[in-house]
Amino acid sequence: MIRELILKNRSYRRFDPSVKIDDSILRRWIELARFSASARNIQPLKYVLCTSEDIAGKIFPCLGWAGYLPDWDGPEEGERPVAYIVILHDRNISDARFCDDGIAVQSILLGAVEEGFGGCIIGSVDKNKLAEILNLKTGLEILWVLALGKPAEKVVLERCEKNRIEYWRDEQGVHHVPKRSLDELILKSM
C-alpha cells in the first residue's frame, strides 16, 4: 500500500479552498518528519506552520509556480493552497543537513496524501521577502515551501520519451508528468 500512497502523492498545484487545514493537522505531519532519519541524528530542520488566510495571502506572492508552464502564473484565487509549511535549515545547530530535507518532505507529503490532502514542494521562493514576512532570526535558512490543500486537479504519469522531461497540461486541464523508465534509472545489477 505504500506504492498506492506514493502514486497518489503527485505535485498538486490547484486546490479546493473550501477544505481547510488547521494547525493540529500540520503538527501531525511534522511529527512524521520528526520520526524520520536524520544524518548523524543532528536534526537541524525547523518548521513554520502557516494556516491563517492573512499569512497565506502574504506567502503566495513569494512563490514561483510550474516552470514548464510559461503561460500559467500559478493557481488563481479560488484554487490556491490553504496552508503552507516553510522548511528551514537551522544553521545555528549545524551547517550540515545531508539529505534530511528530502526525507522530511516526503514523510510530510505522504502523511498529507493519506488524509486526502496533497501539495507541492516549491523551491522557487523569494527567500529574502519570505524571511521578512516570517520574521526569521539569523541562521535560519529557508529551504522549501510546501503548498498544501485538498487537490483539485488530476495529475497523471507518462512515459518519458527521448529525454523530454517537461510536464504539460492538456486542454482538459489534466497535468501530465513524464517519468524515466525503470531500466533507465537502474544502471546495473551486480
Next chain:
Amino acid sequence: MIRELILKNRSYRRFDPSVKIDDSILRRWIELARFSASARNIQPLKYVLCTSEDIAGKIFPCLGWAGYLPDWDGPEEGERPVAYIVILHDRNISDARFCDDGIAVQSILLGAVEEGFGGCIIGSVDKNKLAEILNLKTGLEILWVLALGKPAEKVVLERCEKNRIEYWRDEQGVHHVPKRSLDELILKSM
C-alpha cells in the same frame, strides 16, 4: 498507517544474513523512487543494485558505520547487509538535484520496511574505491549507499535532552536514538 511505517523505518545496521534480497525486490523499491517527486522533474538519480555475495563483500570495506559508537566497527560477519543500493547523481543529465535524493531514499526504505526489511543510509563511503569497484563512468557521483537486509536489532526512540543527539547502544544491544521534541522543531504557527 504511514505513521506506523515511518516509526518502523529505523536506521538498522545489523541484519539476519539468512534472509536474502534479490534483484526483483530491489527493482520494486526503486520503482517507488521512480514514482516520487523530482525537482523540475529532471530525474537525475541513478541506481546500482548489488545483491551478490561477491559484490557485497567488496562494498562492505568501503563503508563507515555509526559514528557515535566509537568502539563498534560495524556489523560482524553473520550480521552484515545482504544487499546494497548505491544511489548516484548522474551529472551528465544535470548538476542540480535539489532534495531528490532524500525523497528517493525515503521512498525506497519505506518500501523495504513494508516488506519486513530495513536498512541504513550510509554517507561515510570511500567513494573513489567504490566507484572503481562499480566501474562507474565519468559524471556519475556516488551520493549514498543503502545497506539492506532483514533487521536483527532493536532500535528505540528517546526524548532528546539538552541537545544530546548522539545515539547509544545499551548492554542488551538495543540502539537508542534521541529525537528532538515537536515543540523544538516547530518554530512558530502563523
